[in-house]
Amino acid sequence: MFESSSRYHAVPTTTYTLADGRTVSHLRRRFLPRPEELMAVGEHVVAAGDRLDRIAARRYGDPEQSWRIADANRAMRPDDLTAAPGRRLRITLPAEASAAVVAGEPAR
Known part of the structure; x- marks a missing residue:
């Protein structure tokens, strides 16, 4: 689908x-994942003019993955994440990959 x-x-x-x-x-x-259960792989400090889709493109290679950043930062309104320069955003693995790492399975 x-x-x-x-x-x-x-x-x-x-x-x-x-x-x-x-x-x-x-x-x-769809239930939002718990950010504390997502494995952090980096951080992004918001600069003036940043957009979530551009951050996702740099971090994940795909601008449509911006929802991953929103989930990792418990954002109900994704635009709020880039509203204030200087904010630190968690960059995480997807929930499935985070769970696999915790379980000791190889990353896919």
Whole structure:
């Protein structure tokens, strides 16, 4: 349903059957990861004019991974992360990779 780089890729779907027999599929709820459980791999100090997508492009090689930075910094409004120059942003591994490292599995 979603590309593997999407934050919704691993979220299961649910299908309901309506009274008229039609089915409707939707995503189940996605819970934000706990930032303290994500393995930090760096930090970014916000400079004037920084944008989250550009930070993600530099750190992860993909601007669409900006949601990873938002999750790592417990941001409900991602734009708030770059609003104040000097703010320190945690850069982390994805939740799946963090869990694998903690479990002693090789990184993928």
